[in-house]
Amino acid sequence: MQVGTPSATTSIGAEAMKGDLEWNGYIEDDLEIFVVKAAELYQNKELWLSANKMVSELLMSATVGILSLLIFS
Incomplete structure (x- = not known):
């Protein structure tokens, strides 16, 4: 994902x-x-590129969640 x-x-x-x-x-x-x-997903280039754009949002959300756990635990 990274x-x-x-x-x-x-x-x-x-x-x-x-x-x-x-x-x-x-x-x-x-x-x-x-x-x-x-x-x-592997064979459809448009689908692959569309899904690729969503990765940054998921990573940002996961990072915020992890930081919240570290800070507020």
Whole structure:
């Protein structure tokens, strides 16, 4: 994620990282759909670039969350 790579993950994989933001790819718990979505993300350049733009928002949100925990704990 740090280098902007879009990803497919499960709901557990996105837990505590996503918040109210859009994921930078797909969140899917059904294995068959997960495989299709991961391939689609890899093969569709426009989709890949769109998901890539969401990474910075997710990283900023995660960074703020971590800093809040460190400061207020």
